[in-house]
Amino acid sequence: MPTAYSAGNDRASDAKARPALRIGSFAIDPPVLLAPMSGVTDPPFRRLARRLGAPAVVSEMIASREALRESRVTLNRLKAERDERPRIVQLAGHDPAAVAEAVRFCLDLGADAIDLNFGCPAKKVTNKECGSALMREPDRAAAIMEAAVEAAAPHGAPVTAKMRTGWAADARNAPEIARRAEAVGIAALTVHGRTRDQKYAGAADWRFIREVKQAVSIPVTANGDVVDAASLDACLAQSGADAVMIGRGAYGRPWIVGQAAQYMRTGRWPDDPPPSVVADLTIEHYEAMLSHYGRHRGLRHARKHLSWSLKAARDRDGRGLPGAAALRDRLMREEDPAAVIRLLREAFARLEGAGAPDRRGDVDRLGAREAA
């Protein structure tokens, strides 16, 4: 994934001034979202992304049965999302009745919208005939969607679905699933432009997403490999989609969806924040993870995020952090949060001092605007 300290970027863009993405009564404006990523886009990360300008975020996938069984976990996740509107909760499941029950449960607890997962490629999910495995069972996928829509109707809540292009290269049936989705009342769709067999290899096929877009009249969000202005433009141009969703591009860069939103508003992709602001954001995120998970779990969970932050860190000339590998090793072993914070501050201060004169990051202003 590109991790450059990207300079501001002015382009004549197809992305500019696009209409909002409408999901039921919610308007996502500009139409760009943070993708759900299990183990990554948890409440601390989503909250930060929102504060940095992401117009919408989606909760990580919850298995329908788990949502019901571990109601306290589900409740905690929803509580932590008080400030996310719409609160979109993603559910996975195989049994239409169980999914319907989980839909009612999440809506009762305060979710605003439900997203159904038909894209997860992980064996532990597909072995239970959930996630992308359902693309091989269009009738069952349709039954799940219909049950979810019926369960959500009394709440007036929209149900969306997220899928891949198909199970394999010779079975790219996303347009068919999309038609079934529209027929049972699904409000909007997201398509990750890869097959299940590809997992995350190869490039996302944005052109194929156009076939889904042409198959239905409900909004379609394109997803896969969007990391900057050029990829966002290409994705929208090739897919003809109504909106874009960004996942791994947010590794170590929680501001990226805010940047994309600003770009869609103004045609200018803001600068990445300078190292001193990245240090503040990284530490704020770190502390939020410790408080969300508790010290022991939080320390361990935070390591991948710290590692991504170091990898993404750039001085004003686009150079990475000197000694990043050794620092990463040290941070991965460090058990004292105060020491982790000190090491981060020192590292980002070294980076701040390096390179050409400062061009203060526009991302500061994204946060300010969001808070206003």
Ligand SMILES: Cc1cc2nc3c(=O)[nH]c(=O)nc-3n(C[C@H](O)[C@H](O)[C@H](O)COP(=O)(O)O)c2cc1C
């Ligand atoms: C670590 C990880 C976890 C993910 N978890 C989910 C998930 O819970 N639900 C889902 O619909 N997609 C999940 N995805 C897929 C992403 O939402 C997205 O479709 C995919 O990463 C492609 O977009 P990107 O190239 O912008 O990352 C996950 C992806 C990754 C890398």
